[in-house]
Amino acid sequence: MIKHALTARRATDFAAWYQEVIAEADLAEESGVRGCMVIKPWGYGIWERIQKLMDAQIKLAGVENCYFPLFIPLSYFEKEADHVDGFAKEMAVVTHHRLVQKDGKLVPDPEAKLEEPLVVRPTSETVIGAAMSRWIQSWRDLPMLTNQWANVVRWEMRTRMFLRTSEFLWQEGHTAHADKADAMTETLRALEMYRAFAEGPLAMPVVAGEKPENERFPGADATYSIEAMMQDGKALQAGTSHYLGTTFAEAAGIRYQDKDGNHSLCHTTSWGVSTRLIGGVIMTHGDDDGLRCPPQVAPYQMVIVPMLRDNEEDEAILDYCRSLAAELRGLNAFGEPVRVLLDTKAIKASNKRWAWVKKGAPVIVEVGPRDVAGGNVAVLRRDRLYKDDGKLNSAFIPRAEFAGKAAALLEEIQTGLFDEAKARLDDNIRRDVTDLESHFKGDDKFVGWVEVQWSRPTGAALDKIVQQLKTLKITMRNTPMDAAPVDGLCFFTGEPAVERILIGRTY
């Protein structure tokens, strides 16, 4: 019988399990401010890894980082009707710039009311559009490729750590192009960048595709997403890329003069991924012992735990550990130096080990007197924590042998996590479902996704389908880019099908 590190089980109470992982892996905690979380060092360290790797990809595409204000004048939103409709209900608004004492309490000073309220940005299309209208004059200024790493605020009714928080961290790319073709190329480039990032560093398999009309970003002509399948079978929209047409260019006046001297509107795009990715990593790779952090985004890939006994042997153990840490840090995995922590905190080694198991450090190396004497290390792989008999899968091996294969081990763990999740995704997309109602009924049942062919209806016909799915608590996720050619009739309308679409429960 395996004695797991957590009390909640994925299989029986996924929501409670998710929250326990966040607490026990020391990723984040409540802040006392509605919907806002404190991201703790291990959680923030994962975010920093995501930033570092993603930022390199963004720069590689020729996109340059900028920073725009947190506050956006209300009037900027009023310029684009669809956009404001989409965000009006969840905007935090600053109306005063000073507090005064009244009856022993601090209250906004009526004398210090802002002329025009400022919105705390929910996204930055409008303010970046205003800048682009200043920056772009000529076809020679295009494409204009910008990105910012920032926090945004959306006053959501119901929040969940990492998945939907009132404030979250993200990157938002904003680009302007001479024509639709160029803008569309950029939209799909960003989508592919996200797909490769999710499936690479995050080891999280996704389906990249276009969102149906009703799921589009407010103001967008087309929205694309990557969708990941969590271990409860629900979909997580893990990144989006939008072709905005000339909507925002029109609202902000982003125009350029072409080679013939004519003035034209730019075609713009925007694309983003957020701290939600961390929620995706948890629900993709976590197990009943906590998080299993993919090596590429693990703040520490290997943690050395010295087994100290507060006696004269300790110094020899620490020396051995220090030289082992230096040796491992000299290795390269995924083209970077291996990140190694020698954990010298003054707590018991066994407690330390379980703490790192819960945090999901990919490899835990325990070093005790016997290892020092024999020139060994005890290696615990987080991805294969237990042996078949339920005992911890801790192997004593010669130090030199371990050092020789340590980098490859990390890459093997990364690949293994992906393969495991990929098999789960592939196994749980059903293409033979003829009755959605009976397939999706039952709230707790793991049902995965269903893929059907459809005729891409719009307007009222689409609304009818959306409402029908809503009664089953399911939504259309996206139309996969790589779906096989269609052949037959639409699942909903009976008209000739033009593409395939994924349907499922979602976060």
Next chain:
RNA sequence: CGGGGAGUGGCGCAGCCUGGUAGCGCAUCUGUUUUGGGAACAGAGGGUCGCAGGUUCGAAUCCUGUCUCCCCGACCA
């Protein structure tokens, strides 16, 4: 925002109905004995009960308001 549940040392809870100014387990600190599957024993420290009013001689307990969290719904790039 609607329905339900909950806020009491760091964490998890009891006490509340039948007011009398806090208790348990874990964790923490010290000591001793232990130590490669989350140690044992002994001693010690730490909270005025989410916050603000009200009732009362007296409020964790009763009343009102408010904030935050969890579940369901609505909402949701």
